[in-house]
Amino acid sequence: MSESENLWQKVIMPLNSNLAEVVQNLEENTIKIVLIVNKLGVLLGTICDGDIRRGLLKGLNMGSEIDTLIQYDALLAPPDMDRQLVIQLMEANKIKQVPIVDEKHQVIGLHLWGDISKPVSRPNLMVIMAGGMGTRLRPQTESLPKPLLPVGNKPMLEHIIERAKLEGFTHFIIAIHYLGHLIEEHFGNGDRLGVSIDYLREETPLGTAGALSLLSPPNEAFVVTNGDVITDIRYGEMIDFHNRYLSSATMAVRVHEWEHPFGVVKTDGIDIVSFEEKPIAKSHINAGVYVLNPEYLSFLTTNEHCDMPVLFERLKLNSKRIIAYPMHEPWLDVGRPNDLEQANKENLI
Numbered sequence: 001m002s003e004s005e006n007l008w009q010k011v012i013m014p015l016n017s018n019l020a021e022v023v024q025n026l027e028e029n030t031i032k033i034v035l036i037v038n039k040l041g042v043l044l045g046t047i048c049d050g051d052i053r054r055g056l057l058k059g060l061n062m063g064s065e066i067d068t069l070i071q072y073d074a075l076l077a078p079p080d081m082d083r084q085l086v087i088q089l090m091e092a093n094k095i096k097q098v099p100i101v102d103e104k105h106q107v108i109g110l111h112l113w114g115d116i117s118k119p120v121s122r123p124n125l126m127v128i129m130a131g132g133m134g135t136r137l138r139p140q141t142e143s144l145p146k147p148l149l150p151v152g153n154k155p156m157l158e159h160i161i162e163r164a165k166l167e168g169f170t171h172f173i174i175a176i177h178y179l180g181h182l183i184e185e186h187f188g189n190g191d192r193l194g195v196s197i198d199y200l201r202e203e204t205p206l207g208t209a210g211a212l213s214l215l216s217p218p219n220e221a222f223v224v225t226n227g228d229v230i231t232d233i234r235y236g237e238m239i240d241f242h243n244r245y246l247s248s249a250t251m252a253v254r255v256h257e258w259e260h261p262f263g264v265v266k267t268d269g270i271d272i273v274s275f276e277e278k279p280i281a282k283s284h285i286n287a288g289v290y291v292l293n294p295e296y297l298s299f300l301t302t303n304e305h306c307d308m309p310v311l312f313e314r315l316k317l318n319s320k321r322i323i324a325y326p327m328h329e330p331w332l333d334v335g336r337p338n339d340l341e342q343a344n345k346e347n348l349i
Contacts, residue, residue, distance in 0.1 A: 015038060033097040052326075053241075124222050126172050127222060128174045143179075180202075206306065221291050230331070249322045251286060252287040
């Protein structure tokens with residue numbers, strides 16, 4: 001029995017669902033689409049991962065209604081559509097799911113690209129920044145580099161590689177500096193994990209982008225991730241997003257909310273204009289995962305320290321397109337002892 005036959009019923013949701021409920025459904029199921037129906041079970045439209053990201057960029061929050069996110073003109077298939085025609089439809093429109101509806105427009109199934117095609121092999125390179133000193137995690141990092149600290153039963157860096165491997169990535173380059181020889185000893189050339197691993201060796205700390213100055217430019221867009229970022233982000237889908245919007249550089253971002261501890265009084269001179277009780281401020285924060293076009297490695301100077309936001313600024317100043325990839329997936333930057341404890345406690349990987 002195919003994945004769609006097992007799971008498509010679980011992704012049917014009512015119109016009165018909110019954004020948080022849709023996101024939870026997308027994360028719990030592997031179909032990567034939600035089917036929105038009315039009270040009679042008639043399909044109104046679909047919501048996929050990309051729709052969520054566009055909504056987050058427009059300022060929606062997890063309590064928002066979903067009506068503006070629904071794709072009301074989604075492509076549909078009748079139950080008797082030929083399989084080869086379905087494949088052609090999905091290829092032509094670059095989609096991975098097509099709902100199957102009956103004559104009453106009620107959902108009776110779902111075509112999934114994974115059921116009718118081979119897994120996508122990613123030729124794209126992934127570079128993992130693993131050269132940091134990990135000073136905030138001492139004493140754990142006095143004899144072990146931070147990316148080798150265990151989360152669950154294996155180093156966090158190994159989780160990153162295995163997660164990307166599931167998406168078809170096979171070539172990794174690890175940038176190392178502090179206790180880098182231990183990382184090389186653990187991973188070697190990658191044979192144990194069924195991948196290929198090479199190394200960029202920093203003589204001095206070069207920042208979150210500087211090590212890329214040692215990289216021979218690959219043939220196509222590549223992923224860069226910090227070696228201490230634990231996330232369920234889809235690296236391959238981020239590359240697809242980057243290419244779709246003809247971006248020069250793409251940064252994964254998360255919405256961060258901060259509640260003011262006091263009521264805020266807005267004034268005009270001495271006159272009180274309004275009150276706001278403990279307002280919540282929202283901002284996008286850098287999630288430490290990027291996609292870059294190889295030609296823009298020329299914006300780096302060999303062996304010169306550079307952090308990734310600085311590289312993005314250089315691209316922007318040279319009229320190159322830089323974009324944000326809004327993510328809703330579980331994410332944790334393991335920089336402090338309580339972060340490491342949280343990663344193990346909550347089983348984020």
